[in-house]
Amino acid sequence: MTEIEKWNSHKSAALYGLDSWGQPYFSPNDNGTITVTPNGSEGPKLDLYDLVNQVKARGIGLPILFRFNGILRNQVDIIHRAFHTAIKEQNYTGRYTLCFPIKVNQQRHVVDILRAAGEQYQMGLEVGSKPELIAVLGLQNAESGPLLCNGYKDAEYIELALMSKKVGRRPIITIEKLSELQTVLDVSEKLNVTPEIGFRIRLSGKGSGRWEKSGGERAKFGLTIGEIVEAFETLKKKNMLSIISLLHFHVGSQITAIDALKVALREAVQVYIQLRRDCPNLTMLDVGGGLGVDYDGSKTTFASSMNYTVDEYARDIVWILGEACEQAGVPAPDIISESGRALAAHHAVLVFNALGIANSFSYTCNINEILSKTKHKTVTTLCSLYQELTPKNCQETLNDALQLRQDVLDQFNLGIVSITDRALVDEVFWGLLYQIKQKTAEMFYVPEDLERLAWLLTDTYFCNFSVFQSMPDSWAIQQIFPVMPIHRLNEQPTRSVVLADISCDSDGKIDRFADLKDVKRYLPVHAINETQPYYFATFFVGAYQEILGDLHNLFGDTNAVHVEVNNDGRIQFSDVVLGDSIREVLQYVQYDKNDLIERWRNSVEDAVDKGLVSAEESASIYRKYVGAFDAYTYLGSGPEV
Numbered sequence: 001m002t003e004i005e006k007w008n009s010h011k012s013a014a015l016y017g018l019d020s021w022g023q024p025y026f027s028p029n030d031n032g033t034i035t036v037t038p039n040g041s042e043g044p045k046l047d048l049y050d051l052v053n054q055v056k057a058r059g060i061g062l063p064i065l066f067r068f069n070g071i072l073r074n075q076v077d078i079i080h081r082a083f084h085t086a087i088k089e090q091n092y093t094g095r096y097t098l099c100f101p102i103k104v105n106q107q108r109h110v111v112d113i114l115r116a117a118g119e120q121y122q123m124g125l126e127v128g129s130k131p132e133l134i135a136v137l138g139l140q141n142a143e144s145g146p147l148l149c150n151g152y153k154d155a156e157y158i159e160l161a162l163m164s165k166k167v168g169r170r171p172i173i174t175i176e177k178l179s180e181l182q183t184v185l186d187v188s189e190k191l192n193v194t195p196e197i198g199f200r201i202r203l204s205g206k207g208s209g210r211w212e213k214s215g216g217e218r219a220k221f222g223l224t225i226g227e228i229v230e231a232f233e234t235l236k237k238k239n240m241l242s243i244i245s246l247l248h249f250h251v252g253s254q255i256t257a258i259d260a261l262k263v264a265l266r267e268a269v270q271v272y273i274q275l276r277r278d279c280p281n282l283t284m285l286d287v288g289g290g291l292g293v294d295y296d297g298s299k300t301t302f303a304s305s306m307n308y309t310v311d312e313y314a315r316d317i318v319w320i321l322g323e324a325c326e327q328a329g330v331p332a333p334d335i336i337s338e339s340g341r342a343l344a345a346h347h348a349v350l351v352f353n354a355l356g357i358a359n360s361f362s363y364t365c366n367i368n369e370i371l372s373k374t375k376h377k378t379v380t381t382l383c384s385l386y387q388e389l390t391p392k393n394c395q396e397t398l399n400d401a402l403q404l405r406q407d408v409l410d411q412f413n414l415g416i417v418s419i420t421d422r423a424l425v426d427e428v429f430w431g432l433l434y435q436i437k438q439k440t441a442e443m444f445y446v447p448e449d450l451e452r453l454a455w456l457l458t459d460t461y462f463c464n465f466s467v468f469q470s471m472p473d474s475w476a477i478q479q480i481f482p483v484m485p486i487h488r489l490n491e492q493p494t495r496s497v498v499l500a501d502i503s504c505d506s507d508g509k510i511d512r513f514a515d516l517k518d519v520k521r522y523l524p525v526h527a528i529n530e531t532q533p534y535y536f537a538t539f540f541v542g543a544y545q546e547i548l549g550d551l552h553n554l555f556g557d558t559n560a561v562h563v564e565v566n567n568d569g570r571i572q573f574s575d576v577v578l579g580d581s582i583r584e585v586l587q588y589v590q591y592d593k594n595d596l597i598e599r600w601r602n603s604v605e606d607a608v609d610k611g612l613v614s615a616e617e618s619a620s621i622y623r624k625y626v627g628a629f630d631a632y633t634y635l636g637s638g639p640e641v
């Protein structure tokens, strides 16, 4: 039995790291596709490849963003369960409240699902701007959990927040800048509302990982210890210490090392303990966001990973706060966390199709055919190397081949090698490199030069998506997202590729892939053909990506489909949010459809006048243009509205 016959989806799962990052929502199956278990591994199972076909059958084109509602709900449960267990195990006397920071994903459907899932836990929401505040004021009701008002604020922001208190909401205004305190006092007096405020502490302890600069003394936000003392004195003089109910810190998103959080917690809890004695209503410590997502599954302090679990995160917070308060003889605070990424990232999966291949070499070459075409010495020498290749002479053959090719390139530049001989040299050279790479599979020890061949022999697959729109962090901050084909997993991949998007930007590509030990520079994939579409998915794109995504090249929002599955496995596409049409993206940059159509009509009419096109032809040219405004911005058939 050959290696190819023995390949199966479980080998693919190991190859792509699916076993490591996929749990508990994504796993391989015997059909060679990916099983999705939105309610956790014990819940109903869906087949991602089937889902794509079902959605396509409804006329919704790729790329498609699948949003699994069950995953959102399950993440709400996982985080709550972790804190409730830690609180119970450690006899902690405070409570836990999760507040979803909507900046992570403001999509109404997403926030609605999270809100409904969090109702049983009195989950709150966090906003960081006036537009976010206005959205949440419309969504919450009098029974909802707290409304944390963060970010820089003007009087209008504060007025809106405080007004909501009059209708039974619980806005807590976090003072990020000392000057905001006076504005809060002025507005609350004007509205005759007693405000509830928190201080964001600028800790000296930083987070860890890519966003560690969000914390520490040079952080953009928060009050220094000196400013907190000043604010405290101001309120004390006014006999208003009772309005302080919360202390908050945020050491940065995606905390990779739990130790960094522990340092910050120790500092923050001391501020709490010291203020608590004089502030009767200071009952909450908000530990901010930062709970990580293990994007590459490596469980390390690498920027796209984390060296702790959600349970450990909860246990450490509860332990540090409980112990410090007990020692100080102060009641333990209710704990708030603003975990956004950990709630939202897992639920969204972008599926896109490969459009074609750009490769610089051929995999197979017919030596006899090549030899029949030329007597050029370098070509014949390379052909001999090809025919005499064994695992033992791989390194030597590679050295010789590189030298021969370089000689031919030099000679070509001097005009002494014909273009056809140069093409034949290229053909046998790349074919030989591919054969060397194949032989390395039989070698016990693979020298570094030969290991690098896989990268050198990487093709480019063009794919129907935009990195800038759908996974901007992959481009902007080299964030790793898990990416893999979603079918043919029972077939051994034979190619190594990077994935280029359809934007006209050489940065528009994915060329860094999840790996347990290092970042992989290519993705093993299957050969594509004209007859069968080839689908990739990029996972964990539910946090930050949609809203940070931009309109580079005017590729707009993708189609998004919410997937609901009930306990007997019945699937429902509960909400379909069609992606932007060409008209919508043009409108965003101030092009008016009617104006453009009028101009086009004039040009077409001109062409008829000049006899360049017939009247009948002009009608179809005109109609084609007009019809294009309603199309999807991506390639292939667009959404049928």
Ligand code: PLP
Pocket (backbone or CB within 6 Å): 101, 104, 150, 214, 250, 252, 253, 254, 255, 288, 289, 290, 291, 338, 339, 340, 341, 342
């Ligand atoms: N809270 C604040 C104040 C933030 O700035 C952020 C984002 O960086 C968050 C919460 C959410 O963080 P995360 O998504 O890492 O949980």
